[in-house]
Amino acid sequence: MVSRGNWGGRLGFILAAAGSAIGLGNIWKFPYITGIHGGGAFVLVYLVCILIVGLPIMMAEIYFGKMTQKSPVGAFEHFETESKGFFHYHRAGKAMKPFYLVGWLGVISAILVLSFYSVVAGWAWHYLYLSFSGFSGTDAEVTSLFGKLYVNPYLQLGWHTLMMGITVWIISKGVSKGIEKASKILMPILFIILLGLMFYALTLSGGMKAVKFMFYPDFSKIDAEGIIQALGHSFFTLSLGMGAMITYGSYLKEDVNIVKSSIIISILDTIIALVAGVMIFSIVFSYGLKAASGPSLIFKTLPVIFAKMPGGQIVAILFFILLIFAALTSAISLLEVAVSYFVDEKNWTRKKATIILGFFIYLLGILSAVSSLKIMNESYLDFFDNITTKYFLPVGGLLTILVFAYGIDHKSKMEELGFKSWVYFLFNWTIRIITPALLIFIILNKMGLFKI
Numbered sequence: 001m002v003s004r005g006n007w008g009g010r011l012g013f014i015l016a017a018a019g020s021a022i023g024l025g026n027i028w029k030f031p032y033i034t035g036i037h038g039g040g041a042f043v044l045v046y047l048v049c050i051l052i053v054g055l056p057i058m059m060a061e062i063y064f065g066k067m068t069q070k071s072p073v074g075a076f077e078h079f080e081t082e083s084k085g086f087f088h089y090h091r092a093g094k095a096m097k098p099f100y101l102v103g104w105l106g107v108i109s110a111i112l113v114l115s116f117y118s119v120v121a122g123w124a125w126h127y128l129y130l131s132f133s134g135f136s137g138t139d140a141e142v143t144s145l146f147g148k149l150y151v152n153p154y155l156q157l158g159w160h161t162l163m164m165g166i167t168v169w170i171i172s173k174g175v176s177k178g179i180e181k182a183s184k185i186l187m188p189i190l191f192i193i194l195l196g197l198m199f200y201a202l203t204l205s206g207g208m209k210a211v212k213f214m215f216y217p218d219f220s221k222i223d224a225e226g227i228i229q230a231l232g233h234s235f236f237t238l239s240l241g242m243g244a245m246i247t248y249g250s251y252l253k254e255d256v257n258i259v260k261s262s263i264i265i266s267i268l269d270t271i272i273a274l275v276a277g278v279m280i281f282s283i284v285f286s287y288g289l290k291a292a293s294g295p296s297l298i299f300k301t302l303p304v305i306f307a308k309m310p311g312g313q314i315v316a317i318l319f320f321i322l323l324i325f326a327a328l329t330s331a332i333s334l335l336e337v338a339v340s341y342f343v344d345e346k347n348w349t350r351k352k353a354t355i356i357l358g359f360f361i362y363l364l365g366i367l368s369a370v371s372s373l374k375i376m377n378e379s380y381l382d383f384f385d386n387i388t389t390k391y392f393l394p395v396g397g398l399l400t401i402l403v404f405a406y407g408i409d410h411k412s413k414m415e416e417l418g419f420k421s422w423v424y425f426l427f428n429w430t431i432r433i434i435t436p437a438l439l440i441f442i443i444l445n446k447m448g449l450f451k452i
């Protein structure tokens with residue numbers, strides 16, 4: 001048995017898990033979807049989704065990891081054979097273990113997500129590079145920088161190579177000397193840069209307008225599409241549905257409180273998304289630009305402003321460092337999900353697993369980096385993004401919560417979670433009915449089977 005590794009301490013686990021959660025989802029995606037869906041009301045729906053969908057799945061994942069000390073495939077296998085619950089059934093005298101397929105789905109999702117995540121993180125690297133020479137020129141010239149990058153496969157490949165290289169390097173060092181150490185360095189810097197940028201942005205003329213936009217709910221602006229987006233994003237942003245939190249939970253040795261840790265991780269993730277939103281919209285409103293510019297908000301709209309604002313170059317450099325750090329601590333958790341499977345189940349050494357998988361994911365990422373390659377009329381990047389965030393992650397999240405809600409006995413859950421009986425009662429019915437119902441609703445809707 002190859003040694004799996006453990007966290008050095010509680011803080012290391014929290015920072016690593018928060019590092020996984022806080023990523024491009026918070027700084028790139030959350031602000032632009034909030035912009036598209038009109039602000040405050042969307043933010044409120046999103047917060048409710050974090051509470052009733054994200055938080056319970058986070059607790060379930062950390063529980064599975066901590067209890068089994070195994071990565072997703074092994075964790076589900078363990079419960080399948082141990083529990084005599086609802087999901088344990090036999091056919092033709094052979095134990096059927098359909099639920100370790102959830103673990104497998106997680107490993108496949110992690111590989112697919114990292115392949116394009118690294119390419120998008122590469123854009124942030126390119127913009128950091130551009131910020132050093134400063135953005136200048138007319139608005140149209142600055143905006144066109146993105147298009148130039150997008151159609152240049154060599155440039156995209158170069159940054160993807162760098163991003164994957166660093167991710168592989170950190171993961172090869174192990175759990176406490178790699179992931180934990182990197183998180184302990186990167187996360188505090190990320191918090192400081194983001195707070196600094198937010199305070200600076202709030203001094204600009206659009207600061208108060210941004211705060212109002214984010215926190216004053218105008219329910220006429222939210223529609224069904226917004227609610228579905230908020231639901232889907234709530235567990236992408238918390239890194240749920242692919243076993244990342246199972247994997248991180250499996251390295252817990254000491255007695256860490258699952259409920260408390262899940263709440264802290266979710267709150268940190270939420271605060272960072274909100275702060276990023278306030279900061280970005282303060283800048284956008286101060287220069288009279290539109291909040292609803294979509295995915296290009298930070299790669300086209302912001303650089304136009306960086307070119308004009310006083311101190312814009314420094315703000316740009318700090319902003320893209322922030323984005324890279326956020327992406328890096330998420331990328332390492334994605335690679336770790338895949339690596340831990342081969343270490344646990346196939347007895348590979350960490351080095352071997354990291355190098356082979358890292359290289360494989362790197363090759364797969366080439367499909368996304370070369371934007372002229374298409375599959376079913378869309379780029380590989382959009383294709384991988386869509387199949388994972390629309391289907392694989394919600395299905396993974398749904399099956400995880402179902403196994404947790406129906407396959408594990410109440411006594412073990414109550415003991416481990418330490419809830420008072422009335423809290424457990426509420427929790428139990430939430431995870432049995434509400435969370436799965438909402439996830440089924442998203443999945444059916446994305447499949448076009450259920451329109452509202």
Ligand code: PHE
Nearest residue numbers: 021023024025026236237239
């Ligand atoms: N939570 C990360 C983000 O917000 C993305 C991610 C999803 C990372 C799933 C790991 C697993 O960007």
